[in-house]
Amino acid sequence: MEAAAQISAPLALEAYDVQVKIGGTPIVHDASFQVRPGELVAVVGPNGAGKSTLVRSVCGMQRPSAGAIAWLGTEIGALSGRELARLRAFVPQRMPVPAGVTVREAVTIGRSSQLRMLGRMTRADRDAIERAMARAEVGRFAERALTTLSGGELQRVQIAIGLAQEAPVLIADEPTSQLDLGATVEVAALLRNLTAEGLTVLLVVHDLALAAAIADTVIVVSKGRTVATGPPREVLTPELLAEVWHADAWLSERDGRTALHVAWLGQR
Amino acid sequence: MTRRLIVLATLVALLIAAAIAELALGAVKVPPGEVLDILFGSGKAGPNHQIVESLRLPRTVEALVVGAALGVAGAILQGALANPLASPDVIGVTGGSGFGAILIIVLFPEKIALLPIGALFFGLLAAALVFAFAWTGRNRGAIAKVVLAGIAMLSLFTAGTTGLLAAFPEKAPSAIFFLAGGLTSSGWENLETTWPYFLVGAILVAFLIRPLDRLALGDDVAASLGSRPQLIRLGAAVAAAFLAAASAAIAGLLAFLGLVVPHVVRMAGKTSSQTFVVPASALGGAALLAGADTLARTVRSPVELPVGPFMVILGVPVFLWLLRRAL
Numbered sequence: 001m002e003a004a005a006q007i008s009a010p011l012a013l014e015a016y017d018v019q020v021k022i023g024g025t026p027i028v029h030d031a032s033f034q035v036r037p038g039e040l041v042a043v044v045g046p047n048g049a050g051k052s053t054l055v056r057s058v059c060g061m062q063r064p065s066a067g068a069i070a071w072l073g074t075e076i077g078a079l080s081g082r083e084l085a086r087l088r089a090f091v092p093q094r095m096p097v098p099a100g101v102t103v104r105e106a107v108t109i110g111r112s113s114q115l116r117m118l119g120r121m122t123r124a125d126r127d128a129i130e131r132a133m134a135r136a137e138v139g140r141f142a143e144r145a146l147t148t149l150s151g152g153e154l155q156r157v158q159i160a161i162g163l164a165q166e167a168p169v170l171i172a173d174e175p176t177s178q179l180d181l182g183a184t185v186e187v188a189a190l191l192r193n194l195t196a197e198g199l200t201v202l203l204v205v206h207d208l209a210l211a212a213a214i215a216d217t218v219i220v221v222s223k224g225r226t227v228a229t230g231p232p233r234e235v236l237t238p239e240l241l242a243e244v245w246h247a248d249a250w251l252s253e254r255d256g257r258t259a260l261h262v263a264w265l266g267q268r
Numbered sequence: 269m270t271r272r273l274i275v276l277a278t279l280v281a282l283l284i285a286a287a288i289a290e291l292a293l294g295a296v297k298v299p300p301g302e303v304l305d306i307l308f309g310s311g312k313a314g315p316n317h318q319i320v321e322s323l324r325l326p327r328t329v330e331a332l333v334v335g336a337a338l339g340v341a342g343a344i345l346q347g348a349l350a351n352p353l354a355s356p357d358v359i360g361v362t363g364g365s366g367f368g369a370i371l372i373i374v375l376f377p378e379k380i381a382l383l384p385i386g387a388l389f390f391g392l393l394a395a396a397l398v399f400a401f402a403w404t405g406r407n408r409g410a411i412a413k414v415v416l417a418g419i420a421m422l423s424l425f426t427a428g429t430t431g432l433l434a435a436f437p438e439k440a441p442s443a444i445f446f447l448a449g450g451l452t453s454s455g456w457e458n459l460e461t462t463w464p465y466f467l468v469g470a471i472l473v474a475f476l477i478r479p480l481d482r483l484a485l486g487d488d489v490a491a492s493l494g495s496r497p498q499l500i501r502l503g504a505a506v507a508a509a510f511l512a513a514a515s516a517a518i519a520g521l522l523a524f525l526g527l528v529v530p531h532v533v534r535m536a537g538k539t540s541s542q543t544f545v546v547p548a549s550a551l552g553g554a555a556l557l558a559g560a561d562t563l564a565r566t567v568r569s570p571v572e573l574p575v576g577p578f579m580v581i582l583g584v585p586v587f588l589w590l591l592r593r594a595l
Contacts, residue, residue: 023406061491085494092488096350100540101484109481113493117475161489 010073012037012169012200013058013088018067020050020057027053028064029224035202035217037168040195042211042232043204045221046245051204052093052173054221059090059171072168085113089162091172094154097146103157104142107133110161129164135197136160136190152183156190169200177206188214212236212251213258220244272544275537279551283332286559290328291320293566323453330451330459331558334515335525337466339553340473341508341515342526343533343545347480348504349411355527356512358418359505362523363425364394365516369446370429374436383446384458384517388465391513394421399505409498414505449520449576451561462514469510473546476503480542522557524580528587529553535590556583 013035020028028050035041045051056062058069060076069076071087079087089110108121111129115121133139136159141149149157155175162170175191176184184207192214195201205211211218212232220228220235222244228235238250248263291303298306298316306320338356345354356362368390372383402417403409429447433440479500482490487497512526533548534540560579565572 059492061488081491081494081496083494085492088492090488090492092486092492095486095489096484098350098484098540100534100538102539105539105541106485109485110489110493112478112482113495115478118478158489161485162492165493 009037011035011070012039012072013202014068014070015054015058016068018054018057018069019065020053020062021065022053022062026065027224028057031067031221031224031226033219033226033229035169035200037200038195038198039216040192040201040214041203041217041219042215043202043219043221044206044208044211044236049221050224051221054226055171055173055202055204056090059088060084061090082113085165085167087167088169088171089165089167091158091162091170091175093173093175094178095158097149097154099145099147101146102143103138103146103149103160104129104133106146106157107138107142107160107164110164113165128166132160132163132166135163135194150183152179152186155179155183155187159187159190159194163194169202170194171202173204174206175203176210184210208236208241208249208251209258209260212253213256272537272539272548275533276544276548276551279533279548279555283551283555283558286555286562287328287332289562290331290558291324293562294319294324295570322455326456326459327451327453327561328558330518331561332554333459333466334451334519334522335553335555335557336550337469337511337515337553338522338526338557339529339533339549339551340546341469341511342528342553343530343542343549344473344476344480344504345508345526346530347484347540347542347545348476348501349414350484351411351415352531353527354415355523356508356515357422357523357527358415359509359512360394360398360418360421360425361391361509361512362516362521363422363429365391365513366447366521367394367425367428367432369516369520370432370439370443373443373446374432374439377439377442381457384461387446387520388462388513388517390425391516392509394425395505395509395513397421399502403498403502409501411501414501445574446520448574449522449579450564450572450574451519451557458518462517465510465514469507469514472503472507472510476500476507477542477546480504484540484542519557520574520576522576522579524576524583525553525557528583529556532587532590535593 011034016032018028018031031054043051043055053062057064107129111125133142136156138156138160141153176187179187188210191201215232217230218232218235219226228240236251241247241249250261252259252261288300288303292298292300296319298320302316303320306317342355346352365387368386369383372386376382398417398421402414407413433443479495482493482495483497483500490497529552530545530549533545533552537544537548561575564575564578
């Protein structure tokens with residue numbers, strides 16, 4: 001019975017044969033993947049492989065030139081911007097930091113997607129803002145200006161803005177790429193905890209050791225195509241790392257710690 | 269929060285003071301008490317009643333409306349283009365309005381009543397051309413594209429204005445007043461032609477305040493929240509074009525006001541949240557223009573100085589002082 005229920009539950013996100021061109025140049029040639037509810041999925045691949053473009057197009061922020069994308073079973077073209085904002089939140093790599101905006105104000109702006117035009121905030125909206133700040137652990141510095149935050153704090157605020165949308169799927173484009181080790185660990189743990197609470201998370205990640213540690217599924221994108229999908233341990237093999245990244249490297253895992261062992265200077 | 273309320277309350281007080289001064293002061297001084305009596309319909313008939321009601325009241329309303337409109341136009345453009353230098357200049361309106369007005373002055377001097385229409389029409393035309401170039405093709409609606417198209421159009425129309433004045437130098441004296449920017453005591457006529465443009469602009473702005481706050485967090489966050497960044501920018505530019513072109517039709521070119529007032533209210537309120545900046549810029553712009561116009565009319569009475577340069581000369585030192593403290 002449980003298995004049957006799982007099969008009939010709609011996928012959080014499906015993308016089939018997606019192609020994306022930017023200014024006439026094809027960036028994504030042929031990408032297909034699925035995200036199940038409650039998963040943490042990491043999209044990995046070399047620089048320029050089209051990861052960010054692919055993720056932006058499934059988010060409805062970049063129109064694909066071909067292919068099909070569906071959110072919870074609904075074709076993306078049938079969804080309005082507001083409906084989409086209830087299904088997914090997108091956290092950019094680094095948002096601009098306007099002067100004179102506090103953390104609480106920024107998270108409040110995140111909630112504004114759920115309001116009608118000219119509609120006022122209700123008690124439920126204010127509660128959602130508090131909840132989002134608590135989950136992303138930014139309540140401590142809620143009244144501080146964005147301009148005074150560290151990189152790690154700012155990234156958590158960006159996640160809080162996304163959480164205020166209360167969408168079932170959170171998508172983040174390289175959330176840790178500009179963070180130091182400590183802040184990366186914090187953000188990684190936060191994203192994993194959010195998944196444990198039932199959120200579906202899709203990340204673009206550069207750090208393969210990080211992806212292997214936190215992701216349930218990795219999607220490997222190379223030269224605009226999805227070339228492999230599955231659990232990190234099965235997918236990120238030395239052969240695949242050699243083929244896609246042209247690097248002599250292997251991943252190891254022990255006691256929840258992961259490491260990428262790289263022959264930095266080639267074969268000895 | 270309380271800081272913002274204090275700033276708003278101060279601006280309201282300044283606005284009321286400036287409006288009463290504008291109504292009371294001039295060649296004939298009318299005591300403020302009598303001004304209020306006349307406004308609320310209990311004043312006795314007489315020359316003072318005449319002066320306040322048919323000369324100063326329309327001019328005061330014009331000053332408040334134009335000041336508010338330019339303050340708001342500057343605030344939403346600076347927000348939409350994420351650029352502290354944005355003012356109605358950058359979407360071509362100022363250049364177009366100047367050209368339209370000078371065209372009437374030079375070519376149809378017998379139909380000078382058409383001047384506001386010329387300023388309004390060419391102001392909107394210049395903005396429409398900017399939109400046509402900036403919101404088509406690759407990267408449509410990108411900030412750099414809008415600003416570059418706007419500066420190009422500003423240059424084009426300014427060259428047209430300069431060309432006209434060079435060809436007809438004898439018309440320059442009457443053109444100067446418009447280009448410098450100033451109000452006149454010509455009754456309700458100008459407001460009767462332009463009020464629908466102010467109204468459309470104001471309604472658009474009301475719907476744009478929240479989307480503009482999203483845009484402050486970047487195009488990606490705005491898109492995540494279900495907004496379309498280029499559409500918000502277009503809406504803001506259209507609203508600003510309406511407000512600025514209608515303002516130019518009444519008071520000539522007062523771009524400085526739109527540039528400076530939003531910065532001052534941001535510094536005073538210590539926030540760039542549009543829910544505060546837009547209304548505060550409206551109040552501040554209205555108070556500033558009414559106050560400056562009162563001074564411009566009275567310091568060398570009976571000579572009326574054009575309020576534009578007067579405001580800039582008084583405003584720039586204050587602005588620079590604030591800038592030194594705040595940034």
